[in-house]
Amino acid sequence: MEYSKDKAEKNWMTANRHYAIELLRIFLGALLFMKGYFFIENINDIYGLIEENMEYSSFIIAHYVAVAHLVGGLMLAFGLFTRLASIVQLPVLFGAVFLIDSQDTMLTTGSQFEYSLVVLVLLLVFLIYGGGKWSVDHKVIRKDNQE
Numbered sequence: 230m231e232y233s234k235d236k237a238e239k240n241w242m243t244a245n246r247h248y249a250i251e252l253l254r255i256f257l258g259a260l261l262f263m264k265g266y267f268f269i270e271n272i273n274d275i276y277g278l279i280e281e282n283m284e285y286s287s288f289i290i291a292h293y294v295a296v297a298h299l300v301g302g303l304m305l306a307f308g309l310f311t312r313l314a315s316i317v318q319l320p321v322l323f324g325a326v327f328l329i330d331s332q333d334t335m336l337t338t339g340s341q342f343e344y345s346l347v348v349l350v351l352l353l354v355f356l357i358y359g360g361g362k363w364s365v366d367h368k369v370i371r372k373d374n375q376e
Contacts, residue, residue: 250354251363257351258306261318265298278307282329294321305355308364315356 268275272291279287297317303316325345360366 251361252259255306261298262302265295269293308360311360315352318352
């Protein structure tokens with residue numbers, strides 16, 4: 230009897246594991262949206278950070294980062310063109326991990342390296358996984374497939 234209960238729990242977990250990744254996608258999208266809002270509020274600080282680490286136009290890069298996080302974060306949260314939203318975010322996170330935050334020592338106070346690295350990995354996961362069952366993409370694709 231105990232064996233069948235464990236098997237039923239395992240089957241339930243297997244059948245419902247998508248909930249965890251869906252919540253993770255929504256959380257990541259909301260987090261990126263909030264980070265984009267923070268960047269807009271502190272755009273002059275972002276200019277300075279970019280000018281310290283790169284030789285490119287800080288105006289263009291700072292606005293790309295802010296818009297990518299704002300729009301891409303909303304797209305990820307709702308699951309709208311999830312893979313495209315991930316692709317748009319990837320240059321920002323590659324730059325953060327390999328150009329800006331790589332100078333920080335890992336696991337030190339005030340380091341953003343771990344945060345940037347985790348977000349980069351999650352974006353790669355959603356680039357491969359897509360929007361999932363709770364996404365606008367899934368609702369539209371399923372609707373198209375039923376017709």
